[in-house]
Amino acid sequence: MQNTQVLLAARPVGFPKLSDFRVVQTELPELKEGEALVEVIYLSVDPYMRGRMSEGKSYAAPMQIGDVMVGGVVGRVLRSNDPSLSYGDYVEGFLGWQKYGIAPAKQLRKLDPAAGPLSAALSVMGMPGLTAYFGLLDICKPKRGETVVVSGAAGAVGSIVGQIARLKGCQVVGIAGTDAKVKWLTEELGFDSAFNYKTAPDIYAKLKDLCSKGIDCYFDNVGGTITDAVFGLLNPNARIAICGQISQYNNVKPELGPRNLSQILVKTATVRGFLVMQYLDQAREALIEMGGWLREGKLKYRETFVDGLANAPQAFLGILQGDNTGKMLVRVAPER
Numbered sequence: 479m480q481n482t483q484v485l486l487a488a489r490p491v492g493f494p495k496l497s498d499f500r501v502v503q504t505e506l507p508e509l510k511e512g513e514a515l516v517e518v519i520y521l522s523v524d525p526y527m528r529g530r531m532s533e534g535k536s537y538a539a540p541m542q543i544g545d546v547m548v549g550g551v552v553g554r555v556l557r558s559n560d561p562s563l564s565y566g567d568y569v570e571g572f573l574g575w576q577k578y579g580i581a582p583a584k585q586l587r588k589l590d591p592a593a594g595p596l597s598a599a600l601s602v603m604g605m606p607g608l609t610a611y612f613g614l615l616d617i618c619k620p621k622r623g624e625t626v627v628v629s630g631a632a633g634a635v636g637s638i639v640g641q642i643a644r645l646k647g648c649q650v651v652g653i654a655g656t657d658a659k660v661k662w663l664t665e666e667l668g669f670d671s672a673f674n675y676k677t678a679p680d681i682y683a684k685l686k687d688l689c690s691k692g693i694d695c696y697f698d699n700v701g702g703t704i705t706d707a708v709f710g711l712l713n714p715n716a717r718i719a720i721c722g723q724i725s726q727y728n729n730v731k732p733e734l735g736p737r738n739l740s741q742i743l744v745k746t747a748t749v750r751g752f753l754v755m756q757y758l759d760q761a762r763e764a765l766i767e768m769g770g771w772l773r774e775g776k777l778k779y780r781e782t783f784v785d786g787l788a789n790a791p792q793a794f795l796g797i798l799q800g801d802n803t804g805k806m807l808v809r810v811a812p813e814r
């Protein structure tokens with residue numbers, strides 16, 4: 479059986495290029511005992527993949543040139559050599575950028591198609607949703623009446639963070655890169671306010687205006703100058719979750735800073751990085767709570783779809799420049 483795969487062709491220097499990827503046709507290997515063959519329906523493209531394309535060691539090993547691009551997928555089981563899965567089952571797993579993937583059945587999460595849209599397993603009911611949930615609730619620990627600022631607010635993680643903070647009774651301010659995203663955050667998701675960082679003449683002044691009582695929690699998806707501005711407005715004992723630093727991912731030379739750490743000192747603030755995988759043992763309970771909020775209409779989400787596996791590189795470049803609202807997904811095959 480023929481497979482189509484997208485490989486890492488070259489390590490990007492700065493902003494990635496389409497030529498850093500290569501689409502190839504390969505033969506699928508035989509299925510071993512305990513494994514399942516999955517037809518990919520949805521592929522998730524995520525900012526962390528930029529890090530894996532580079533050589534340096536991070537929290538996970540880098541990909542090698544010629545490797546299939548890594549990534550989470552939702553798909554349909556075509557064959558199974560394990561009693562836990564059968565033909566036609568829907569699963570979520572880490573199968574990468576390819577038309578068909580093979581994995582041990584125990585590494586695949588079986589999905590109930592009656593529980594909601596399948597794609598949600600890669601967005602609100604999957605890794606990004608869990609990142610929002612644990613980063614906000616465990617690191618920021620927002621209290622009723624506090625002010626929460628979210629950068630990257632209209633993305634997969636940020637859009638959920640702001641809504642959970644609202645559910646906890648906080649005043650929520652979002653920062654995003656287009657007027658349409660700002661409108662979505664305030665008019666549909668219930669953010670108290672939001673602004674476009676690309677057109678705001680002075681980010682610090684805008685934040686100061688919107689956060690009249692200062693900032694108690696900051697959920698940072700982007701880093702850079704936006705984070706510098708937030709640091710200047712922190713309240714005593716503020717909590718900052720470092721979730722992502724997307725403004726830095728394509729830097730050829732790392733930026734130094736932040737220089738305004740004196741603000742962390744004088745405000746006795748806590749800055750903590752986290753990885754969603756640290757919370758996997760608590761994921762089930764979190765998904766039950768998030769599923770309840772979704773059913774009650776208290777949590778909304780959006781997905782941006784790009785069609786065709788061959789367009790996955792373009793979709794990936796898109797998230798690095800803000801083409802997505804909510805979660806960016808590639809539709810590889812129809813659901814049927």
Ligand SMILES: NC(=O)c1ccc[n+]([C@@H]2O[C@H](COP(=O)([O-])OP(=O)(O)OC[C@H]3O[C@@H](n4cnc5c(N)ncnc54)[C@H](OP(=O)(O)O)[C@@H]3O)[C@@H](O)[C@H]2O)c1
Nearest residue numbers: 525633634635654655699700721722723724725753754800
């Ligand atoms: N710690 C963890 O375990 C964990 C897990 C998942 C994700 N993350 C991180 O969380 C962040 C959000 O991930 P996501 O999956 O939800 O991605 P996302 O927000 O859906 O997509 C990325 C967004 O980043 C914004 N962006 C791109 N370049 C920017 C820049 N220079 N300055 C400011 N914003 C920029 C763009 O929106 P605009 O139009 O607003 O610019 C883009 O839509 C990423 O940094 C990611 O690495 C961390």
